Structures are given as C-alpha cells and as structure tokens.
Amino acid sequence: MRILEFFRSSAVRVALAFVLVTTVATTAVFGLVYFRIGEANEARNRIILETEAAKSVDRSVEELRGAFEVRLTNDLRRIDYAALFDSNRKAMFGNIDALPPIPVDGKAHYVAATHVPGSDNRIEPVIFVARQRPDGNIMVLGRSLLETLAFRRTVQSALLAGLAPMLLLALAIGAYFARRSSRRLTAIHDTIARIMKGDTDLRLPVGSRRDPIARISRDVNLMLDEIGRLLVQLKGVGDNIAHDLRSPLAVVHAQLERGLESSSDEQLRTVAKQALAHIDKAMLTVAALLRLADVEYSPTSRNFQSIDLSAICADLFEFYEPLAESKSIKMTLETKSPVQIQGDGDLMREAVSNLIGNAIKFTPENGSVGIAVFRENGLPVVRVRDSGIGVEPAERDKIFQRFYRTSSGHRVPGSGLGLSITAAIANLHELDLRFNDNNPGAVFEMVGRRR
Numbered sequence: 001m002r003i004l005e006f007f008r009s010s011a012v013r014v015a016l017a018f019v020l021v022t023t024v025a026t027t028a029v030f031g032l033v034y035f036r037i038g039e040a041n042e043a044r045n046r047i048i049l050e051t052e053a054a055k056s057v058d059r060s061v062e063e064l065r066g067a068f069e070v071r072l073t074n075d076l077r078r079i080d081y082a083a084l085f086d087s088n089r090k091a092m093f094g095n096i097d098a099l100p101p102i103p104v105d106g107k108a109h110y111v112a113a114t115h116v117p118g119s120d121n122r123i124e125p126v127i128f129v130a131r132q133r134p135d136g137n138i139m140v141l142g143r144s145l146l147e148t149l150a151f152r153r154t155v156q157s158a159l160l161a162g163l164a165p166m167l168l169l170a171l172a173i174g175a176y177f178a179r180r181s182s183r184r185l186t187a188i189h190d191t192i193a194r195i196m197k198g199d200t201d202l203r204l205p206v207g208s209r210r211d212p213i214a215r216i217s218r219d220v221n222l223m224l225d226e227i228g229r230l231l232v233q234l235k236g237v238g239d240n241i242a243h244d245l246r247s248p249l250a251v252v253h254a255q256l257e258r259g260l261e262s263s264s265d266e267q268l269r270t271v272a273k274q275a276l277a278h279i280d281k282a283m284l285t286v287a288a289l290l291r292l293a294d295v296e297y298s299p300t301s302r303n304f305q306s307i308d309l310s311a312i313c314a315d316l317f318e319f320y321e322p323l324a325e326s327k328s329i330k331m332t333l334e335t336k337s338p339v340q341i342q343g344d345g346d347l348m349r350e351a352v353s354n355l356i357g358n359a360i361k362f363t364p365e366n367g368s369v370g371i372a373v374f375r376e377n378g379l380p381v382v383r384v385r386d387s388g389i390g391v392e393p394a395e396r397d398k399i400f401q402r403f404y405r406t407s408s409g410h411r412v413p414g415s416g417l418g419l420s421i422t423a424a425i426a427n428l429h430e431l432d433l434r435f436n437d438n439n440p441g442a443v444f445e446m447v448g449r450r451r
Contacts, residue, residue, distance in 0.1 A: 009028055026166060035161075038151075041151075050129055053106055057134075064084055064139065081126060081141065082095065086136070095117040099138065109127070111127075129142070185213070191203075198233070200224070316353055316371075317333040319400070327360065332370045341380050347425045352446075362388035388441050389441075390437065431446040432448075
C-alpha cells in the first residue's frame with residue numbers, strides 16, 4: 001500500500017515529468033545536431049563543387065584529363081566523381097559512365113541514387129555539378145554524401161545508446177528527490193494524525209531547510225501554538241466562569257431555600273430581590289466575557305477608518321464630567337490638535353470609557369482625574385491618570401488578566417474584565433496598554449507601536 005501511495009504521490013509525478021522533459025530536451029538537441037551536420041556538410045560540398053567547376057571550365061581537354069586522373073588516384077575514400085562528356089553526351093574519360101539527370105547550369109544538384117563506380121549494384125546519394133565548356137563538351141564533378149550519412153547514423157546510434165542510461169540516471173535522480181520529499185510529507189502526515197488524536201504538544205518537523213514545505217510547517221506550528229494558547233485561555237475562561245458563577249448560584253440557591261422556608265411574604269420578597277441581584281451580576285459577567293470574545297476573535301480589518309482620538313476623548317470628558325462632579329473629583333482634559341488613527345470609533349470609545357470609568361470609580365472624593373491625548377515621537381498616546389487607590393507593586397503584572405481583582409478593589413463592584421477588554425481593543429488597533437504609578441493613583445496609557 002505504501003508503494004502504491006509513493007507512486008501516486010505528487011513528488012513522483014514531478015520526477016516523471018522531469019524525466020520526460022529531460023528526454024524531450026536531449027532528443028531535440030541531438031536531432032538539431034543530426035540535421036544541422038548533414039545540412040552544413042552538404043552546403044559546403046555544393047560550394048566547393050561549384051567553385052571547382054567554374055575554375056576548371058576553361059582548361060584544355062588534356063589538362064582536365066591529367067587533373068581528373070590525379071583527383072581520382074588520390075581519392076582513397078572513393079567519394080569523388082569527375083568526367084568529361086562530348087557534345088553528344090557520351091563519356092570521354094572519368095569515372096562516370098552516363099551523364100547524371102541534372103541541368104547543365106553550373107549549379108550543384110542532389111541525386112539520391114547513383115551507381116558507385118567499380119561496383120556491381122551499389123548506389124549512393126551524390127551532389128553533381130554539370131557545366132558546359134566553350135568547346136561544347138560537358139564537365140561533371142561530384143561528391144558522395146555517404147560519409148555524411150554515415151556520420152548521421154553515428155550520431156543517431158550515439159543518441160540511442162546514450163538515451164537509455166541518461167533516462168535511467170534522470171529517473172534515479174527524480175526518484176531520489178521524490179522519495180526524499182515523500183518521507184518528509186509522510187512524517188508531516190503522521191505528526192498531524194497524532195495531533196488530531198489529541199497529542200496537541202507535538203509540532204510538525206521543520207529541519208534547517210528554507211523550502212516551501214519548511215515554511216508551511218513553520219506556519220502550521222505557529223498556528224498550533226496559537227491554538228494551544230487559545231485552548232489554555234479558553235480553559236481558564238471556563239474555570240473563571242465556573243468559579244464566578246458558582247458563588248452567586250450557591251447564594252441564590254441558599255436564599256431561595258430560606259425564603260421558601262419562611263412564612264413571611266415580606267422576607268420572601270427580600271430574598272427574591274437579593275437573588276435577582278446575584279443573577280444580574282452573573283449575567284453581567286457572562287455579557288462581559290462575550291464582549292471580550294467578540295473583540296479578540298473578530299477580524300482585525302473590521303470597519304476601520306480614520307478616527308480622531310482627541311474628539312473621542314472630548315466626547316467622553318463631557319459624558320463623565322457630571323459623574324466626577326457628583327463625587328467632588330476634579331476632571332481635566334488636555335488636547336492640542338486632532339490625533340488621527342485608523343480604527344473603529346465605537347471600540348476606541350469603549351476602551352477609553354473603561355479607563356475613565358475605572359479612574360472615577362477608584363478615586364475618592366476631592367481627588368483628580370486627567371485625560372490627555374497627544375503624539376509622542378510620532379506615535380499616538382491616550383493617557384488617563386488618577387489620584388485613587390493605585391495598584392500594589394506585587395499586583396501590577398496581573399491587572400490585565402481576566403477576572404483579576406486587586407486586593408484593594410474587591411470592595412468596588414465589577415467583573416474584573418474591564419482592563420482585559422480595553423487591552424484587547426488596544427491590541428486590535430496596534431496600541432499597547434501600559435500601567436505606570438502616579439504616586440498616588442495610577443496612570444494608564446494606550447501607545448501606538450512602531451512599525
């Protein structure tokens with residue numbers, strides 16, 4: 001089964017395609033050499049014969065006879081043809097018995113089948129030139145193409161002899177790389193199967209390569225890390241919800257039991273009101289969690305447009321100023337110019353509102369709350385400072401955790417999710433939420449990230 005899967009894999013198909021392309025390319029190169037050699041040799045013979053015929057046409061008959069005898073005597077390879085025919089086209093001397101069937105125009109012509117002198121029935125292809133002399137005789141020169149054909153056959157044999165080893169080599173190389181790639185894919189497949197069975201701590205093998213498979217494996221590993229983080233976070237949320245809901249539900253259960261045992265309608269009504277208060281608190285906690293999930297897991301490109309942080313803070317200042325005055329808290333706003341960013345205006349309004357609301361909530365009477373919007377080193381900054389109870393040094397690393405309530409803040413109503421929601425909104429807008437000590441009080445800043 002593994003062997004069948006191997007031969008059906010895309011890697012093997014790529015290897016076979018490589019072999020096919022290599023074969024076609026090699027055959028094309030050999031074919032080009034095969035035809036170009038023949039054409040070049042034939043063209044060279046044509047030029048030589050036409051030039052010799054033009055130079056020899058004015059020589060005397062005796063000079064031609066002597067030149068032909070020397071030419072044919074020195075022709076050890078038996079490839080030359082030379083003869084002189086009279087005006088009646090009868091052979092006078094030379095090694096050609098009959099005038100070839102070509103025009104007498106001084107041009108080279110190809111004759112496919114010519115009887116070889118001195119043989120019984122052997123024939124060969126020859127290039128002939130026939131030119132008429134001033135005395136009416138016809139001079140014929142020729143050159144056999146048998147050597148050219150033999151060289152072509154040698155090239156053809158070399159192609160056939162070399163093609164098989166080359167194909168085997170190409171196939172072996174392709175199979176090697178296909179097997180290598182197949183092993184990697186098999187290892188990745190087996191790892192994914194184990195992860196799907198619940199072994200979520202495993203990660204895909206990457207190695208030291210930087211090829212596409214390695215890049216995909218790295219990306220999948222990053223995705224698995226994020227999924228693992230979310231699962232841990234989800235478990236923590238579930239545990240926190242169970243913990244936060246268990247106490248109110250236990251209280252409601254006890255109060256309702258006490259109310260049912262009571263014979264007084266007034267006491268039953270009081271118990272019911274208290275139970276409703278605890279249920280409302282539980283519903284607020286669930287609503288806050290759903291809001292946090294909506295912010296964290298929504299697309300980052302959600303309805304982003306140019307928004308002015310100065311205008312948002314000015315609107316919230318007007319909204320919260322009466323509440324601050326009711327607690328005798330001095331509230332100030334510092335904005336010098338518009339601070340534009342790309343974002344969701346409603347989400348940013350919610351984030352800043354959480355910071356201002358917390359500042360007023362945890363600041364005692366006659367305290368102060370300040371809001372400032374500006375750019376620092378080209379980065380947008382929203383700062384909310386107060387003179388409230390602040391945060392103990394040991395708790396400052398935990399205040400952005402879900403459901404975390406400081407030791408001094410437990411007496412103030414809340415779900416412990418406000419800063420988590422604010423941090424998620426800030427992260428969505430590529431802002432960092434930071435805490436600093438105001439001594440007394442706290443300073444919360446949302447600062448843009450450098451790109």
